[in-house]
Amino acid sequence: MPFYVPLGARGLVLHVGGLITRGFGALVYWLGARRRPKPTLVPLVIPRDS
Amino acid sequence: MQVRAAAIQMRSEPGDVSGNLDRALSHLSRCRDDGVELAVLPEMFNTGYCARGRYGPLAEDGSGPTIRALRHFSRRWGMAVAAGFVEHHAGHLYDSLAVLLPDGRLDVYRKRHLVFWECTRFRRGRDPLVVSTPWGRIGLAICADMIYRRVWRDYRGRIDLAIVSAAWPDFADRRSGRPHWLFGNLGPLSGEIPRLVSRDLGIPVVFANMCGETETTIPMMPRIVDRFAGRSSLCDGARGLPVRAGSEEAVVIASLSVPSSSPDRGASPCRSTSLSEPAGWSSTSAA
Incomplete structure (x- = not known):
């Protein structure tokens, strides 16, 4: 068990549940991050005579 | 060495x-009047901690209003001052903890063990700090970092x-x-784990928790209409008894009595990056 304090049989449920939640959550986060708009580069115009 | 510390609940x-x-x-100002040298605020104290919150617009980098005010x-x-906030860095959101020192230095730790709904909203941090x-x-x-053995194994003898x-x-x-039938025994651990860590590692532990009403959202389970556990504490490794x-x-x-560092403890394997200027904002527990 990865826990600092003994959690008994519930600890096993929490551990397995945690692994599933983390895996699924990371997938949802990744999909969300892909959909998020990326910052775009704005062209900088410098006048020729500057 | 003695340090006057405060846990703000x-x-x-x-x-x-x-x-x-x-x-x-206003709490920090009270701490200042009491001669506090180190004050700790709860996780996400500025945005609030809520599964339904929209954190993107509230996330900050090192130049955001929360960090600027705390640094000032x-x-x-x-x-x-140590304070939890939602960090925005390189297109990602992190559940982070900023440490601001009076000399202007800023260090940021990113939560390594995300739980429940946090996993879908934040990117996890990779390193201790x-x-x-x-x-x-x-x-x-x-928060949930403290329930994992490896967190304290990483810090043992190095802090x-x-x-x-x-x-x-x-x-x-x-x-x-x-x-709650499954998670019910976790609530009281908020008061126990800091005390156990303090005794086990022989160091003081400052634990600042949120208080007030909340609704705990756990995937695939009915929402728990509960409250934050509170029980913020200061545990002195030397004396053992928590406040x-x-x-x-x-x-x-x-x-709190801070044990003096001994040189034979070796160099820390943990990354520690000082972010003294907002422009230099970069990852401290880079993913």
């Missing part, structure tokens, strides 16, 4: 960043003081008081 209104910041600053008062009052301060080396953890910033729920129905808050808003203040 406060409630936060979800989404009300300026109101939450004002309330935190940290310098002015000569007080180190040790911050060098005038009182010694400080190790950082956020002189630990800070845990949390929004730890009670996992018990707030109307009936009945503990602890109840479940309401409170500031716990005590002088």
Whole structure:
């Protein structure tokens, strides 16, 4: 068990549940991050005579 | 060495960043009057901790309003401040803990063990963080981090003081008081783990938790209508006995004995990046 304090049989449920939640959550986060708009580069115009 | 520390247990209104910041600053001002040198605020104290919150617009980098205000008062009052906030960096959101020192230095730790809905909203941090301060080396953890053995294994022998910033729920129905069938035994651990860590590692632990009503959202389970567990504490490794808050808003203040660092403990494997200028904002626990 990865826990600092003994959690008994519930600890096993929490551990397995945690692994599933983390895996699924990371997938949802990744999909969300892909959909998020990326910052775009704005062209900088410098006048020729500057 | 002695350090006068404070754990600020406060409630936060979800989404009300300026109101939450004002309330935190008034607590910090009280701490300053009491000669506090190190004050710790709860996890996400400025945005509030809520599964339904929209954190993208409230996330900040090193130049955001929360960090700017805390840095200003940290310098002015000569007080180190650790505060949980939602960090925005390189297109990602992190559940982070900022440490601001009176000399203007800023270090940021990112939560390594995300739980429940946090996994879908934030990116997890990868590394532990040790911050060098005038009182010694400080190790950082956020809420659920503290329940994992590897967090304290990473810090063992390498830190002189630990800070845990949390929004730890009670996992018990707030109307009936009945503990949740699966998570019910986790609520009281918020008061126990800091004490156990302090005794085990032989170092002081400052634990600042949120208080007030909440609804704990766990995937594939009915929502728990509960409250934050409170029980913020200051545990002195040397004396063992913790000073602890109840479940309401409170500031716990005590002088802690920090063991002096011994050179034979070896170099820390933990990354520690100082972010002295907002422009240099970069990853401290880079993913």
